Amino acid sequence: MTDRYFLLVLLSGVKQVIDLGGAKLRNRFMSASGCFGYGKEFAKVMDLNTLGAIVVKGLSLKPWPGNKGVRVAETPAGMLNAIGLENPGVDYFIDHYLPFLKAKDIPIVVNIVGHSLDEYIQVARRLEKTGVEALELNISCPNVKEGGIAFGTSPTKAFSVVKAVREQSTLPLWVKLSPNVTDIVEIACAVKDAGADALTLINTLTGMVIDITTGKPLLGNVTGGLSGPAIRPIAIRMVYQVATKVDLPIIGVGGISSLSDALEFFMAGASAVQVGAALFRDPLLLERLPKELEDYLKQRQLSIEEVIGLARRSV
Amino acid sequence: MTDRYFLLVLLSGVKQVIDLGGAKLRNRFMSASGCFGYGKEFAKVMDLNTLGAIVVKGLSLKPWPGNKGVRVAETPAGMLNAIGLENPGVDYFIDHYLPFLKAKDIPIVVNIVGHSLDEYIQVARRLEKTGVEALELNISCPNVKEGGIAFGTSPTKAFSVVKAVREQSTLPLWVKLSPNVTDIVEIACAVKDAGADALTLINTLTGMVIDITTGKPLLGNVTGGLSGPAIRPIAIRMVYQVATKVDLPIIGVGGISSLSDALEFFMAGASAVQVGAALFRDPLLLERLPKELEDYLKQRQLSIEEVIGLARRSV
Amino acid sequence: MNEYLLPVIEHKEIAPDIFSLYLKGNLKNYEPGQFVQVEVSESLEPFLRRPISICEIDKKGIRLVYRTKGRGTKLLANKLASRDQNNYGKTYLRIFGPLGHGFPIIGNKATLIGGGIGVPPLLGLAKKMWQQGMKITALLGFNTKENAILIDEFKNYAEVLIATLDGSLGHRGLVTELITDNATPVYACGPEALLRALERFNLTGYYSLERRMACGIGVCLGCNITVLTKDKKELRQRVCYDGPVFPLGFVKWGEAGD
Amino acid sequence: MNEYLLPVIEHKEIAPDIFSLYLKGNLKNYEPGQFVQVEVSESLEPFLRRPISICEIDKKGIRLVYRTKGRGTKLLANKLASRDQNNYGKTYLRIFGPLGHGFPIIGNKATLIGGGIGVPPLLGLAKKMWQQGMKITALLGFNTKENAILIDEFKNYAEVLIATLDGSLGHRGLVTELITDNATPVYACGPEALLRALERFNLTGYYSLERRMACGIGVCLGCNITVLTKDKKELRQRVCYDGPVFPLGFVKWGEAGD
Numbered sequence A, B: 001m002t003d004r005y006f007l008l009v010l011l012s013g014v015k016q017v018i019d020l021g022g023a024k025l026r027n028r029f030m031s032a033s034g035c036f037g038y039g040k041e042f043a044k045v046m047d048l049n050t051l052g053a054i055v056v057k058g059l060s061l062k063p064w065p066g067n068k069g070v071r072v073a074e075t076p077a078g079m080l081n082a083i084g085l086e087n088p089g090v091d092y093f094i095d096h097y098l099p100f101l102k103a104k105d106i107p108i109v110v111n112i113v114g115h116s117l118d119e120y121i122q123v124a125r126r127l128e129k130t131g132v133e134a135l136e137l138n139i140s141c142p143n144v145k146e147g148g149i150a151f152g153t154s155p156t157k158a159f160s161v162v163k164a165v166r167e168q169s170t171l172p173l174w175v176k177l178s179p180n181v182t183d184i185v186e187i188a189c190a191v192k193d194a195g196a197d198a199l200t201l202i203n204t205l206t207g208m209v210i211d212i213t214t215g216k217p218l219l220g221n222v223t224g225g226l227s228g229p230a231i232r233p234i235a236i237r238m239v240y241q242v243a244t245k246v247d248l249p250i251i252g253v254g255g256i257s258s259l260s261d262a263l264e265f266f267m268a269g270a271s272a273v274q275v276g277a278a279l280f281r282d283p284l285l286l287e288r289l290p291k292e293l294e295d296y297l298k299q300r301q302l303s304i305e306e307v308i309g310l311a312r313r314s315v
Numbered sequence C, D: 001m002n003e004y005l006l007p008v009i010e011h012k013e014i015a016p017d018i019f020s021l022y023l024k025g026n027l028k029n030y031e032p033g034q035f036v037q038v039e040v041s042e043s044l045e046p047f048l049r050r051p052i053s054i055c056e057i058d059k060k061g062i063r064l065v066y067r068t069k070g071r072g073t074k075l076l077a078n079k080l081a082s083r084d085q086n087n088y089g090k091t092y093l094r095i096f097g098p099l100g101h102g103f104p105i106i107g108n109k110a111t112l113i114g115g116g117i118g119v120p121p122l123l124g125l126a127k128k129m130w131q132q133g134m135k136i137t138a139l140l141g142f143n144t145k146e147n148a149i150l151i152d153e154f155k156n157y158a159e160v161l162i163a164t165l166d167g168s169l170g171h172r173g174l175v176t177e178l179i180t181d182n183a184t185p186v187y188a189c190g191p192e193a194l195l196r197a198l199e200r201f202n203l204t205g206y207y208s209l210e211r212r213m214a215c216g217i218g219v220c221l222g223c224n225i226t227v228l229t230k231d232k233k234e235l236r237q238r239v240c241y242d243g244p245v246f247p248l249g250f251v252k253w254g255e256a257g258d
């Protein structure tokens, strides 16, 4: 049956449609925010239409200059980044990048950031009726009004920002959680109660590297976000824990560098995945993955639904 | 001056003495608990007397069988363990391992675990007047009485267990913190207020691996503790944050596999370091490190005091 | 046990995905059945060493026979295969060992029972027993003729009987079907199913176990199993340090397997 | 730009810790000054690729000249050095490129100014300029004679002047001391100190920058710098994508350096 389904899809030329919290994806593989720019550069590297959706770099209300000094550092099987959410602002995105992406005919998910509750709301409003497929709320950034503590590390703050955006936006709302918390399930529950349609797990872990030749922190910002294969076991654990306790679709992200890695996320309970840092090592990875998954499923006569959450059902 | 000091030490044959929260160490390199057993096996591999101190595998009141199923899994630049604190109990240790270690004439630090507040106290009491140099309280294990939540993830619980042991023990008290928390500084402060003499940072991060060939979690215990180079950026960040805010000596641990890695910890503010998982890859590592540090300092005409905390002073 | 950095002097694919590797050198106090921890990569990923049994040690050097199962062994095989065969002395491999306890040799006859990649460590055992003048029967089981390894070498020391699942070589069926009434003492190495099957026969002897390992030297407790003593008491044992060889029949199965 | 898996056909240490590497193949649309992202290890540690300039492309293949600075380049050099020279075709290297924008060639004369490991990318530029019949002066600076590289090759295309810090070859002192009044336009590559020093002369031309990079293709913003436009407005630019070559004098220094 699975085979016949694939055959039909192939023959009909119809693109698969996957529902993820109200957003429609082409397949289950997306770029991770911040690792794919706004798509223009990658359009020269790969066929963007092989993506399930493109998730763009986080956008704030006004252009944001980001951090000074060194911004990326290699770490064992991973990297730190301290870009500091540099971006040209949501209006610039709408004017300069969105038309290009819309011409491409792929679902567009916009990652949004805010340094206050109000900023989140305004960015979300700007994106109403622009043709984007979903919003992905990055709640890992510091709330400048409340002393720089991230919205995503407190259940009540997370609840308030998600609820506020939920009330002001008609778009499917994905919320991307920070792993730098004692209890990810607690945050996930708060976010669900506030009206999120899906959860993206995980953002980067806070880390640091010291340049022993100078004795100084290597990154201009002192600390940065850890990503890449090194963090995958933590991401898998969080996806598994949240999938077990919270009834929302999950988008898994953190350290995927091959189909096997993606399968771990599906088996842990993710309905779709994003690929970030591994693209810097292997720029064509996202072009290969959808096909590799299809082949894997065909060979084993499996449907993806049987794979999603398998590890939870088999314990 | 530094050179002369080393010369004097070398000529006199007197062992260096380093004070770490009241405990006296021979140098600044120790085994990490759980990665060196109780010393007997490593005595066949290396000269134990090259260690600054030996930190033994966590001990509970009664023998503990640990977890079933697969207990170790490789991860990118690291590993997971789900040993489950298997140990023969503190009395067995005192009778069977301690005499051997005491004959070796190296400072002995005993890592202790408890599944209730009372168990911690009793283990600590058993170790009074046995000749051990310090206790290292592992507060990352689940509090079975209170539903399995780790003592180390709540400031109030951490405070209570440290205070209770502090009142019942005359030994220098190191407390080993869990990194699976939103705010490590908050926990560190609570632990200091409760009377800790030093902090060991960090224990493992909770992670998980799924065996995609079976679709099941690979570890019998489902989740395990992530260690090795992969977690070093997180450990460095936490040492740096705590050293900046809390006035207690810090023992750094997490992903050290070379002198450069250890130097990062010293520069972040650690006064001593422990080596864990890297010993499984490089069993002679701890024998080399003290000498390598000496050479490094001599070459640069530096004292270790100038190195400790350097990254904090230079920002 | 010790750390060695040894030149690779031979690396051959002796069956699909099975490689025979010779390192120049010798290991002090080697007993057949012991293993070494092999560093598969200079870089920190793969992170852990791989436990590989010592197949034999002779004048040429230390021989390991390994199967490329997952990422680590595949990287190792690729690295070694990309070297020029005539120039191997330039490539070094880091090993730590010998580790664990080998097979205790008792009496004047023995039956060696090996399955698949469990066959190699028995070769060194066969040679040592032969040197001691023992009468040895080797029962070797493989999936197919194509996967069969080391048969000619075993013939130097033992009477060899082969079983393959598909009958393409020797007896068609399981290697256990070759076991005779007077097989005791047996020395076995192979997949868990084979070892467990042996317990259903009326045999005494030894078997060698495999468990996932981190340290390989007895300190991490990653490889612990429960063993039943003769008076039926349960005892925790480390496969890497107290084993990998245990007396046949005393392992409590099913609690720490993959 | 594209992903290539190319056979290594030559790997030589041309000065202490500096290696010349030839890969069999060609890169479509290469401009001198562009670079490639090199995978230094099959394993996930080191994790990132290393940006290395294209030194030249000729019939033999693609030439990279690199210095072993840290862990990644050292692992790469060790790997390649352990291969038999006569058998290189078996070893492959993965590169992605060509990346960034090269040097715009204008006019009929030029002064190329290179310092240390900044010299190699200027060789391909010299060749291209020479092919276009331009008159080229190359001012090359090194620490000592021992570190001097590619001088004979430059002589094929340019008048070459050398400076060494210790005077062991050519002028004793800084390469900037060789700059003459009519040097414009200049094309420079080398340490930041050299590039900044050039701004104190009355020169126009281009310089090539280095920044720590993750993606190398313009998506991570890891390598961003601020550039001043002609009307003194600040503009954010990615060294990997908008550069690495920028018009001399327009970089705002000191905010994103190491």
Ligand SMILES: Cc1cc2nc3c(=O)[nH]c(=O)nc-3n(C[C@H](O)[C@H](O)[C@H](O)COP(=O)(O)OP(=O)(O)OC[C@H]3O[C@@H](n4cnc5c(N)ncnc54)[C@H](O)[C@@H]3O)c2cc1C
Binding pocket: B073, B074, C035, C046, C048, C049, C050, C051, C052, C053, C054, C065, C066, C067, C068, C069, C070, C071, C072, C073, C074, C117, C120, C121, C209, C210, C211, C212, C213, C244
């Ligand atoms: C005492 C002992 C002796 C052995 N002798 C041999 C031998 O002579 N020849 C041989 O081919 N194999 C032998 N093995 C099995 C061999 O260790 C594994 O096949 C190998 O570790 C798999 O590594 P990988 O890189 O291929 O797989 P990966 O999947 O990359 O391994 C990931 C991790 O799991 C561990 N692992 C995976 N499978 C096994 C397994 N079956 N047993 C133990 N650890 C495993 C690895 O060591 C590594 O830590 C022995 C195992 C033990 C315990």
Ligand SMILES: Cc1cc2nc3c(=O)[nH]c(=O)nc-3n(C[C@H](O)[C@H](O)[C@H](O)COP(=O)(O)OP(=O)(O)OC[C@H]3O[C@@H](n4cnc5c(N)ncnc54)[C@H](O)[C@@H]3O)c2cc1C
Binding pocket: A073, A074, D035, D046, D048, D049, D050, D051, D052, D053, D054, D065, D066, D067, D068, D069, D070, D071, D072, D073, D074, D117, D120, D121, D209, D210, D211, D212, D213, D244
């Ligand atoms: C556009 C460009 C072109 C270059 N061309 C050449 C060349 O032709 N020949 C050559 O020898 N070198 C060149 N470099 C510098 C080269 O990229 C670094 O020396 C190299 O990345 C260092 O890696 P490592 O493994 O030796 O050091 P590690 O310390 O292991 O590197 C760790 C991380 O830091 C980065 N890094 C460290 N130092 C530098 C640096 N100076 N510049 C950029 N990234 C750095 C590495 O890329 C890596 O991500 C170029 C750099 C850039 C940006």
Ligand SMILES: Cc1cc2nc3c(=O)[nH]c(=O)nc-3n(C[C@H](O)[C@H](O)[C@H](O)COP(=O)(O)O)c2cc1C
Binding pocket: A032, A033, A034, A035, A057, A058, A059, A081, A083, A085, A111, A138, A176, A202, A203, A204, A226, A227, A228, A229, A231, A253, A254, A255, A256, A274, A275, A276, A277, A278, D220, D221
């Ligand atoms: C350079 C870089 C920039 C990033 N920028 C953003 C961002 O703007 N918004 C966001 O939500 N996540 C951002 N992330 C986090 C990634 O989207 C992803 O959650 C994280 O890197 C883990 O996935 P990975 O291991 O596959 O990279 C960024 C990550 C990197 C490496």
Ligand SMILES: Cc1cc2nc3c(=O)[nH]c(=O)nc-3n(C[C@H](O)[C@H](O)[C@H](O)COP(=O)(O)O)c2cc1C
Binding pocket: B032, B033, B034, B035, B057, B058, B059, B081, B083, B085, B111, B138, B176, B202, B203, B204, B226, B227, B228, B229, B231, B253, B254, B255, B256, B274, B275, B276, B277, B278, C220, C221
């Ligand atoms: C196999 C294993 C067992 C461990 N057992 C203990 C333990 O009993 N008590 C404890 O406090 N920490 C234990 N740890 C944690 C280590 O002491 C150390 O904090 C951690 O592994 C990080 O350091 P590393 O990256 O150098 O291994 C264990 C770690 C490993 C890998």
Ligand code: FES
Binding pocket: C212, C213, C214, C215, C216, C217, C218, C219, C220, C221, C222, C223, C224, C238, C239, C240, C241
């Ligand atoms: S593998 Fe560590 S105790 Fe056996």
Ligand code: FES
Binding pocket: D212, D213, D214, D215, D216, D217, D218, D219, D220, D221, D222, D223, D224, D238, D239, D240, D241
């Ligand atoms: S390195 Fe990623 S944008 Fe330049």
